[in-house]
Amino acid sequence: MEGNKNIFMKKLIPLFFIFICMRIFSQEYHFDYSVESQENQTKPNKEKRISTSFYDTRNNVYLQLAKYDNRLRASIYDKDKYLRHSFKVTETKGSVIFEYTHTNDFSKSKNYSFSKNEIIEVNQIDSLHYEVVVFKNKKKTKRRLTAIVSLEKSKFNYLEMYIEHSKTDEMKNKIKQYLDLTSNHYIITNIKLDYSEGYSSEISYKITNVDFLLKLPEKLIIKEYDFFNEFQK
Structure with missing residues (x-):
């Protein structure tokens, strides 16, 4: 198929x-x-x-x-x-x-979210790489998933994260806080995903x-x- x-x-x-x-x-x-x-x-x-x-x-x-x-x-x-x-x-x-x-x-x-109690945290690795961590609770004792997001500069902004989670807009907006979007444009080129349930994958994008x-x-x-x-x- x-x-x-x-x-x-x-x-x-x-x-x-x-x-x-x-x-x-x-x-x-x-x-x-x-x-x-x-x-x-x-x-x-x-x-x-x-x-x-x-x-x-x-x-x-x-x-x-x-x-x-x-x-x-x-x-x-x-x-x-x-x-x-x-x-x-x-x-x-x-x-x-x-x-x-x-x-x-x-x-x-x-306004409905299946993951309303989960906490999103974004850490900068460097200017083009970011770690996104989803915690199951406010105490941040258990992780739902970890994603390593790779960016590159582009002619336009495309920072959508189409992964299996209801808070991808929040992930995107937290990454954007680190970026100078007035002077540069960025696209996501790669995402490495690890879910706590034992699911792992890597997603690459071609534009x-x-x-x-x-x-x-x-x-x-x-x-x-x-x-x-x-x-x-």
């Missing part, structure tokens, strides 16, 4: 995109970078996963592709508005079609320039989030 996905991604980036949408649009997103992440899990089993997302630096949103049961879907996560916009993705005659299907509204649960638009209809179709129903049609 990963082999087919990689072939699709190679075709996807240089193509012009065709969009099936309504005639009147409420908002458009311009994606100018693709972010390919490769995760190499070392514990408890050795596994390799590759995924690709697209980043809109103007709106600070990203488009994530997912494949399940041979069906490909795309989702735009607009964190500022707590909205997730879904698209059906199909290939036809050498082009890729994105068809808007629905939107999930998470505004009612925006490439792209140029395409996705547009939303004026009237959004609001639905409850259901992972499996995303891929039914």
